Structures are given as C-alpha cells and as structure tokens.
Amino acid sequence: MKFGIGLLALCLSASCATITPLESMAPLELSDVGFHHSEAARYDPVSDRYFVSNLGARGTENDGFISIVDPTGTVNDLRWIAGGVDGVELYEPLGMYVKGDVLYVADITAVRMFDRVSGTSIGAIQIEGATRPNDLAVDNEGTIFLTDSGGDETPGALYRISPSGEVTYFVQRSDDLVRPNGVAITTDGQVVHGGLLGDELIYRDRATASIISKRRLPTGRIDGIVALADGSLLVASQNGHNVYHVPSNSEKTPVIVADGIDVPAAIGFDTKRGRVLIPQIRKSSVTVVEVVKNE
Template sequence: MRIPVLLMVAAGLGAGMGAAPLAAEVRVVADIGLKGSEAARHDAEADVIFVSNLGERGPGNDGYISRLGPDGQVLALKWVEGGRNGVTLVDPLGVFVQGDIVYVADTSTVRRFDRKTGAPRGDTAVPGAVRLNDLSVDAKGEILVTDSGSDDRAGAIYRIDPAGKVSEFAARDAALERPNGIAHMPDGSIVHGGRGVNLVFRGRDGKILREVTLPTGRMDGIIPLADGTLLVASQDGHGVYRVPPGGKAEMVAKDIPIPAAIGLDTKRNRLIIPQIVAATLTFVDLP
C-alpha cells in the first residue's frame, strides 16, 4: 500500500454572518501517483474514495481510476485502467457512485464499472458530444451528464435513461455557456453551473426554475446536502462555497488554486478537493 505524503496547513472557515472564522484542519495528499486528478467521490458503504485521472492529455486510452482509503492511502492506484482488461478510458473526468456501479464520464461516453471489482458493466456513447464532464445519477439509474463544449462550441446537458436512451436535457446554446458540475437536489430538481457566476436550477423537464448568483464563477463540482445546502467549487474563487437555501454564500475552503469535482466524506464531514495540475487531494474537515 502506497503511503500518502501529507502536508499540514491551517485554514479559516466561515462560521456564518458576524461570527469569527472557525479553524479547520486542512491536509494535502501529494506524491501518490495521481495524474490529472479531476474528480473525487466517496463510497460511504465501502469507506473508500474513487479518483479519476486523465493520464496523458489527448486521445490516448490511458486514463485511470484510483481507489484510495479515507485518508488518501493508495489501495489501488490503477484500480480501473484504460487499455487493460478491455477497459476504455480517454481523459476521464466525472465520477459518480450509485448502487453497485461506479459511473465515469470520459470524452464522449459514460462508462459503468462494478463498484466492488472494477469490472466493466457497459457503456453509453453520447452522439455529438464535444467534452463530457460531470455527471449525476438518481436512485432509478437516470444519468445527467454535462458537455462542457470547447472554446468555439457552447456546452450542453444530456439525459441517459435507465435503458440507455440518450436525449437532450439542455440543448447546446451560447446562453448555457460551458456547464461543468451538476447534481440532483433532494427535492428532485437539478442544479448545474455554466452561466457565469450563476447556479442554475431546473425541473425534471429541463426548464429553468431559478438562478442563484455566487461571488465568483467557473463552477466545478457541486455537492447537495440533505437540507438543500450546496457545496460548490469555484475555480475563479480558488475555493469551495457553502450555499444555504435562501442564504448568503460563504467560502469554506480557501486558497485552492484550481478546485475540480469535489467529493464529500459524510462519515467525517470532510471535503475532498482534487486538483488536476498539482495531482493532489486536499482534505478539509468541516466544522
């Protein structure tokens, strides 16, 4: 088992309006073999963390999924690896754990792997996809996956039903910009970024219900909590916001150069923040 390098730093977390910041322990896990670490998702049942790794950027089939212990210890650096055992993973980004499946979005395909063994469990190609990014899966197995587009093409959001049928959830449009993070809310609505500094809430039919403005944009990972509070990574803000329903956003993790698709360890109330370029994970224990 590979032992992580832990860099201990201090952080101040927002404690609400008018209150003094609360101290929190922040640990950076480095030098464990990650490469282009984009998404981190905690599997509460097994108490492990799945991390997607882009590998070498480009069309090569060399992406991989790492399986880590709750403190960042490597259990299997290349638990699932492109080019081995019949696996294809080209620049994998989004990861989501639902039921017995680990869902992974790579460039143009949503792939499924057995949560315990890593064995392939099928895939769904998304015709016309430019760059699939984050994904969210509901209890019935319906998938929503963002397509972040490119510098000269707007993004889109796709729906994949449990039978594998692909349809548009939000059509490719300049007004959508380049959506990244997406999540199912406890009330059944869907939230995503991609419109400047706004979080967009949609109904199951894809129609916009409302928008919430944050101090900074380029939102990446979004984690909904049971009471409707959101944890939202902002690349422009270099950190993670806590956004309560109807309340003011506050930064709960600061000085993260490029926070990507965040995860939450609910057993420890711990944010897991991957950084692509640095190839690290930052753990923030929330008060």
C-alpha cells in the first residue's frame, strides 16, 4: 500500500493548520472486528470518535447497524445503532453525515436521523420513488443533498431535502449523472458529486443546480467525497483502488494519498490527526491512513 504523499499546506480546520506530508506510515487495518459490509466511515470531531455504517446482510432485512470506533482502532460499541433493536429501522445504511448534534444516515428507503451522542432515533424522511439512496451532505442551513444511484435500468438522480423535510429533485433522473454516488458541499457552498460509471467530479450551484465546472480524475467509479476546509477534496476511486487529494486549483494535478485499496467506499477524514478513513464493503473492514501531520 502507498500513502501520504504531496498534501502540502492543507487546512484541517477553519484556522488552517500548518502541516507536512508523511512519507511513510503503517496504515491501521480494522478487520475481523465484527463489521458486516462496512460502507461508510465518518469522524465525529466533538466526541473524537469514528462512526462506521454496516449494510448487514444484503437485501431488505432490517439488520443494518452503525459502530463506534475509538481513534486507537478499538471498537467501543459494535452495534451502537442497530436495525431491529428497540424499534430502530435501518436497511442497508450507506452514506452518513455528522452535522451539529445529528447523525444523518441514508439507507435504501429513507434518510434517518439519530442523536449524535446517544444514538437515539429522532426521525426519518421517506424518499418516495427512490431506487437506491446512497450518500448525503448537509449544508449550514440544514438542507440535505442526497444521491440516488439508480440501477441497471433506472437512471440516478440527486434530491434536495429542505430543513422542514420537503423532498424535491435537485437534479432530475438522467443517464448523464452516471449513477451518482459520493456528494459533498465545498467551502464556497458548491455541491460536488461523482458517479459509479464516470471519472468526473461535477460542481453545481447549490441554489440552482446549474453546473459550474467539471474535473476529470485519472481513474473513475467515484465513491466517497470529503470536502476539506481549504477547498480541496478527498475522493475515493473504485477503479483506481485509491483515494485522491484533489486541489481546489484546477491547474494542479490530483495526488494519490492512499493506494492498493480493494474497493474504497464512503470515506471520512479525521481532522484532528490528518487521517483518511477508508471503509471496504467486501472485506468488511476499515483502513485508516495518516496522510498529514500537524507541526
């Protein structure tokens, strides 16, 4: 596995830390710990812990679950939130997003909200007509942007969910969306997404959905996208078996920061330690790669 090259002057927070790249570091492999088709990994900066979503058995069973992992790699609570337990519904949870005191989770039927501290269910928004809700991002006003990856015979789409819970299309179903998967909101408020059948990042106006720009990556089948505080992105490419750092300056070349990953899914980023969190569905594992360090 290759990792940790070329992330110069990366801002880890609004205050913009000074960092240098790591030339070598043994990645932390979280495997054989009870994960079951681990799809997404997210960092909770307030509680300083990781959330890992697990699809469970593939299909319509209510057996998805979310784990809590300590930054040392210890699984503190394997089934912190579990479908079928205490009335919780969780059908193949895919994307997750932490905003304020809410953990937002997209499963194949709905966007579900849980208390970030206790894990208590605090509501759900059904996505009528959706084929496969996948990833989501939430802006500062509480608007949710959700990808629907579609299927072999159904084009994908992007939804916008208002703070009051009204569901509308952000982008209508279209083959041009190449089965959208990862989505993020950049520091300047643009919605950026990529698709499972494409190699381009699409940047859109958050209000109008009009395309502002496009950015082609060296390899495609784009999965998770993380927006960093300096305007750059971390992007998982399933075809490349890697994670790219994509500078905000379009004239600068994307750099591989983690390589040799079987199938990277919905990645996360530990802003405190400069770590990329890389879940792998088939391996039911999470690879943690430290790509920057604070000076």
